[in-house]
Amino acid sequence: MMPQARRAMSLHHLRIGISLALSVPEALLAKRSPIDADALALRLAEAAQGCRRQEGLSYFPAIDYFRGREDFDQDLIRMLDDLTWLAGQIVREEIRRRLRGIFSNVRIESVQSVAFALPSVRPSQADCLSHLAKHYHPARLRLDLQLGLVQKRADVEGMARYARQVLTRWLKDDFPDLKITHAERYA
Numbered sequence: 496m497m498p499q500a501r502r503a504m505s506l507h508h509l510r511i512g513i514s515l516a517l518s519v520p521e522a523l524l525a526k527r528s529p530i531d532a533d534a535l536a537l538r539l540a541e542a543a544q545g546c547r548r549q550e551g552l553s554y555f556p557a558i559d560y561f562r563g564r565e566d567f568d569q570d571l572i573r574m575l576d577d578l579t580w581l582a583g584q585i586v587r588e589e590i591r592r593r594l595r596g597i598f599s600n601v602r603i604e605s606v607q608s609v610a611f612a613l614p615s616v617r618p619s620q621a622d623c624l625s626h627l628a629k630h631y632h633p634a635r636l637r638l639d640l641q642l643g644l645v646q647k648r649a650d651v652e653g654m655a656r657y658a659r660q661v662l663t664r665w666l667k668d669d670f671p672d673l674k675i676t677h678a679e680r681y682a
Contacts, residue, residue, distance in 0.1 A: 508599075509644045511658045514677040516609075517670040519582040519634040528581055530574050532633050536610075539571050540627035547618065555614045555627055578633035579608035586636055586670075593665045598658075600643030609635040637676075655680045 524532050543555055546567055558575065561567040583606040594601045614630040616623050629635075642658055655678040666673050 507646045509646060509654050510600075510681040511642045511644060511655055512604075512677070512679045512681060513640045513642060513658060513662060513675060514638070515640070515662070516635075516637050516674045516676055517586070517666075518632070518672050519585050519636065520670070521634070523585050523669075524578065524582060524634055527585070528578060530578055532578055533628075535571065535574055535578065536628040536632040537624075538568075539575060539610075539631040540624050542567055542571060543627060543631070544618075544624060553618065555616055555618065555623075557613045558611050558631065575610060575631070575633055579610060579636075582608070582634050582636060586638065589669050590638075590640070590666070593669070594642070594662070597661055597665065598642045599645045600641070602641040602643075604639040604641055605637075607637045608633065609637060641681075652680075 521532060539558070543558075543561065546552075546561065546564075547555055549566070558572060562572055563569070586606060587603055590603065591601055610631045610633055612630075614627055616626040616630055620626060644654060644658065646654070659675050659678045662675060663673065
């Protein structure tokens with residue numbers, strides 16, 4: 496009797512792109528910076544509201560609109576720059592630390608602060624100052640990740656969903672407001 500032929504086992508290398516939105520918890524920022532992020536966001540919102548009124552704008556501009564202007568406190572923008580950079584570094588470190596044992600490759604494609612985007616807050620909106628302060632908060636980030644995964648099984652269709660579940664499970668403790676906005680498997 497001949498021994499049965501061994502089945503060839505192949506490994507499947509998968510790449511998964513993930514986009515997510517999160518906020519760095521205040522406690523993590525406070526450990527590394529003496530700047531109060533909430534107070535900074537409120538001061539930025541008040542200054543932006545004052546400039547908007549003074550110029551008669553019907554919207555709140557993005558932060559870059561205020562860069563270099565003499566009628567806007569440039570120290571606020573420098574502090575925002577510093578805190579958004581720090582928040583990005585914290586997120587990079589935590590994501591790499593948490594995910595490196597799960598995925599074969601973790602590459603952070605981009606980290607962007609929400610604070611520098613055009614606010615969706617309108618001056619006529621109820622409680623616009625608190626909404627604007629939330630928008631200008633340095634801890635709110637958007638990330639694009641590329642994850643590598645090695646699988647034995649040939650059924651790779653559900654891998655984007657699997658990556659979503661793993662990310663949620665492993666990052667939710669550090670970033671409670673984590674939202675995965677997109678997940679896609681690349682060929």
